[in-house]
Amino acid sequence: MSSPDQGNTYLEKVVAQQAVLEDDLRARRVPAPAAPGAAPPPPGPMAKRSRALGAPPAEPAASGQVDVRISGFWRWKNVLVPPNAFVVHTRRGREEPLHIGLGVSFRFNPSTDSFLVVPGATQTILINAYCICCELQGVLVQGYVQWIIQDFATAYRKLDFGAEDDPMRLVNIQLREQAEAAIKDKVSMMGVRDVLSDKQPIIEELTARLRGVAEGEDGGDQGLGLRIVTVQIKEAVVSSSRLWENLQKPYRAEQGQIARLAELEAEEVVAQREMAAARLKETQRLEHERELAELRARNEAERFDTEAAEKARRTRREHDDAREVAELHTETTRHALRMERERHAEEAETGRLRAEREAELKRLELDAEIARSGVRARARHEHDLLELERERSRAAVQNERTPASVQAELVHSLPEILAKLPKPNELRTVQVNGADQTSVAGLVTQLAAVLTALREATR
Numbered sequence: 001m002s003s004p005d006q007g008n009t010y011l012e013k014v015v016a017q018q019a020v021l022e023d024d025l026r027a028r029r030v031p032a033p034a035a036p037g038a039a040p041p042p043p044g045p046m047a048k049r050s051r052a053l054g055a056p057p058a059e060p061a062a063s064g065q066v067d068v069r070i071s072g073f074w075r076w077k078n079v080l081v082p083p084n085a086f087v088v089h090t091r092r093g094r095e096e097p098l099h100i101g102l103g104v105s106f107r108f109n110p111s112t113d114s115f116l117v118v119p120g121a122t123q124t125i126l127i128n129a130y131c132i133c134c135e136l137q138g139v140l141v142q143g144y145v146q147w148i149i150q151d152f153a154t155a156y157r158k159l160d161f162g163a164e165d166d167p168m169r170l171v172n173i174q175l176r177e178q179a180e181a182a183i184k185d186k187v188s189m190m191g192v193r194d195v196l197s198d199k200q201p202i203i204e205e206l207t208a209r210l211r212g213v214a215e216g217e218d219g220g221d222q223g224l225g226l227r228i229v230t231v232q233i234k235e236a237v238v239s240s241s242r243l244w245e246n247l248q249k250p251y252r253a254e255q256g257q258i259a260r261l262a263e264l265e266a267e268e269v270v271a272q273r274e275m276a277a278a279r280l281k282e283t284q285r286l287e288h289e290r291e292l293a294e295l296r297a298r299n300e301a302e303r304f305d306t307e308a309a310e311k312a313r314r315t316r317r318e319h320d321d322a323r324e325v326a327e328l329h330t331e332t333t334r335h336a337l338r339m340e341r342e343r344h345a346e347e348a349e350t351g352r353l354r355a356e357r358e359a360e361l362k363r364l365e366l367d368a369e370i371a372r373s374g375v376r377a378r379a380r381h382e383h384d385l386l387e388l389e390r391e392r393s394r395a396a397v398q399n400e401r402t403p404a405s406v407q408a409e410l411v412h413s414l415p416e417i418l419a420k421l422p423k424p425n426e427l428r429t430v431q432v433n434g435a436d437q438t439s440v441a442g443l444v445t446q447l448a449a450v451l452t453a454l455r456e457a458t459r
């Protein structure tokens with residue numbers, strides 16, 4: 001019994017990615033704001049009929065619309081078409097269009113004119129064809145077709161660009177349906193492996209059919225005025241997950257066998273190399289241990305010799321240090337004794353010099369004292385001589401003085417004498433008469449009498 005097929009995760013992923021890609025390829029434009037006072041744009045880039053001035057404003061442009069600007073008012077309007085859009089302008093009563101071409105702008109009268117604007121850029125149609133191959137198995141063929149308008153004069157007459165939200169939508173749907181039909185017809189005559197491995201027959205069949213429809217056969221007037229730019233098949237997926245796994249099993253089994261054999265061969269090579277490496281490692285380990293033992297023995301011998309030599313060197317160094325210390329101690333003692341002798345000699349010499357200096361100082365002091373005594377004696381002698389000479393001169397001067405000068409001096413000294421006398425308690429009058437006042441003797445006699453009177457007064 002066969003279990004029912006499980007969900008094809010890869011198929012669901014491919015379909016989801018295709019939906020996202022289709023949504024991304026649909027450009028969304030925001031309509032530009034109309035100029036102040038200008039009339040609103042028509043309902044879409046395709047206008048099959050004219051619209052009156054008082055009609056309601058148009059809806060915003062959809063994703064596939066062309067951004068057409070209309071300026072002016074009432075019957076005097078201008079239609080500005082982008083340079084990458086086809087336009088056809090017709091007027092009532094005219095069999096042929098007034099303007100037709102790529103990026104043609106023109107004057108527009110809403111009461112008599114109409115126009116159609118179609119994008120001129122390359123269009124991309126995404127294709128998801130669910131096909132049945134000759135082996136009655138479901139296959140999803142995913143691809144895309146790119147086309148462009150080649151002859152707009154033929155295209156606008158044969159194709160329907162009447163969708164207001166997207167002028168190219170109906171044309172894309174028609175071409176996609178034709179492409180899916182062509183793919184299904186081709187896949188129905190192919191096997192599953194042929195569809196998965198070689199997509200070129202599908203591309204050639206789809207290209208031939210689409211170009212026959214879009215461009216016409218042999219360059220005749222049977223085409224739609226379009227040109228197929230490219231046809232590509234992106235992916236072919238088996239719808240049944242079990243069938244897809246069964247198709248992969250032979251290759252996977254073969255690759256698994258090759259991988260297992262390679263793994264066994266690699267394991268054998270690795271095992272041999274591991275054994276050789278282990279043998280080499282063990283040999284190297286034994287050689288290394290032998291070398292380590294020899295090196296350890298040499299190191300032990302060298303260490304013993306080094307320790308013995310170091311011990312002898314230390315003993316010899318200790319004796320040498322002890323001998324040097326003893327010599328230094330002896331030398332220090334000798335130096336101390338020598339310094340003590342020199343110190344005593346210097347002290348004795350210093351005492352002798354001090355005694356000599358003190359004796360010399362005493363002698364110098366004695367000489368200085370003797371000299372000072374002699375100088376003082378000579379000074380006193382000279383002073384006494386000067387006093388004697390002064391007394392002699394004073395006596396001579398006194399002897400040579402006249403009575404008048406003596407009286408004058410006495411009179412001059414009387415205030416001082418009177419100032420030193422005590423205050424009298426009584427007043428006595430002494431009269432000195434009979435003496436010669438012109439001579440010194442008479443004057444002295446009078447002064448004696450005055451002093452006697454004063455003495456009696458003080459008693």
